[in-house]
Amino acid sequence: MFTGALGLHYGLENIGAAIVPSSTGNSEKQIMYMKDFGTTLLVATPSYALRLAEVALEMGIDPVKDLNVKIGLVGSELLTDSMREEVHKFWGKDMLVTSNYGMSELMGPGVSGECEYLDGMHINEDFFIPEIINPQTGEVLPEGEQGELVITCIKKEGLPLIRYRTKDITRLNYAPCKCGRTFCRMENLSGRSDDMLKIRGVNVFPSQIEEVILSFSELGPHYEIVVEREGYSDKLTIRVELAKSTDSFTELDNLTKSIANKIKIILGLDAKIKLESPNTLKRFEGKAKRIVDLRSK
Numbered sequence: 424m425f426t427g428a429l430g431l432h433y434g435l436e437n438i439g440a441a442i443v444p445s446s447t448g449n450s451e452k453q454i455m456y457m458k459d460f461g462t463t464l465l466v467a468t469p470s471y472a473l474r475l476a477e478v479a480l481e482m483g484i485d486p487v488k489d490l491n492v493k494i495g496l497v498g499s500e501l502l503t504d505s506m507r508e509e510v511h512k513f514w515g516k517d518m519l520v521t522s523n524y525g526m527s528e529l530m531g532p533g534v535s536g537e538c539e540y541l542d543g544m545h546i547n548e549d550f551f552i553p554e555i556i557n558p559q560t561g562e563v564l565p566e567g568e569q570g571e572l573v574i575t576c577i578k579k580e581g582l583p584l585i586r587y588r589t590k591d592i593t594r595l596n597y598a599p600c601k602c603g604r605t606f607c608r609m610e611n612l613s614g615r616s617d618d619m620l621k622i623r624g625v626n627v628f629p630s631q632i633e634e635v636i637l638s639f640s641e642l643g644p645h646y647e648i649v650v651e652r653e654g655y656s657d658k659l660t661i662r663v664e665l666a667k668s669t670d671s672f673t674e675l676d677n678l679t680k681s682i683a684n685k686i687k688i689i690l691g692l693d694a695k696i697k698l699e700s701p702n703t704l705k706r707f708e709g710k711a712k713r714i715v716d717l718r719s720k
């Protein structure tokens with residue numbers, strides 16, 4: 424399950440909204456719910472919002488005319504301007520599409536979100552104290568400078584976090600906002616200070632993939648992680664070298680399936696595994712560049 428769902432569930436109950444819990448997938452059923460209940464707010468990753476619209480159209484339901492969704496609260500993936508345009512294309516130009524930010528360690532969704540003026544995500548400063556630091560030195564940077572976001576939770580119980588390094592790179596804006604809210608705003612993330620990847624909204628550390636690869640004696644230590652965009656979804660491909668060449672199709676097929684299965688268990692993601700002959704992948708002097716992220720291209 425997506426951890427964000429629990430935070431939203433109890434938060435929405437708290438404001439008196441009716442909740443219809445639903446697991447991931449089952450897109451047809453979710454669209455039926457949206458139609459039957461006249462749902463006005465959609466909370467999703469931007470790519471799932473697009474996927475839902477596609478499924479609706481396949482079912483003969485026009486998301487703009489036949490559904491009643493007025494606000495799209497999207498998060499967990501970067502919402503670029505072009506992605507926001509795509510969401511409008513499917514859900515109508517009048518839908519308010521806001522970008523939102525949170526992380527499981529801090530309480531899931533709700534750390535910050537855009538208001539109707541779409542000019543940076545207001546950080547809920549009654550809950551969180553934000554700071555921006557230089558990720559190399561740890562020094563606190565002056566207002567408006569770009570650096571790593573560090574957050575202290577003021578009210579969280581059970582797992583208090585003090586000056587927690589999010590590893591997300593952004594900058595803070597303390598200028599007053601047109602909406603009247605006085606909470607500062609953080610701009611869209613421009614990257615990470617570590618090598619974590621977001622694939623289909625799931626946090627992936629290359630070290631997790633490496634651990635799986637190293638657990639197979641049939642594989643060598645050389646690999647490459649390729650992330651691409653296919654339609655509105657991210658596609659993960661892992662290219663890995665065999666330790667020894669083999670011509671046995673059955674052996675290769677079984678090995679591919681076992682690796683994919685182990686990746687699925689650890690990351691919760693489907694990955695395409697491509698086995699390569701020994702000594703075919705690029706070698707590096709110094710720090711290896713094992714991640715090829717083609718999504719922004």
Ligand SMILES: [Zn+2]
Binds near residue numbers: 538540545601602
């Ligand atoms: Zn505002």
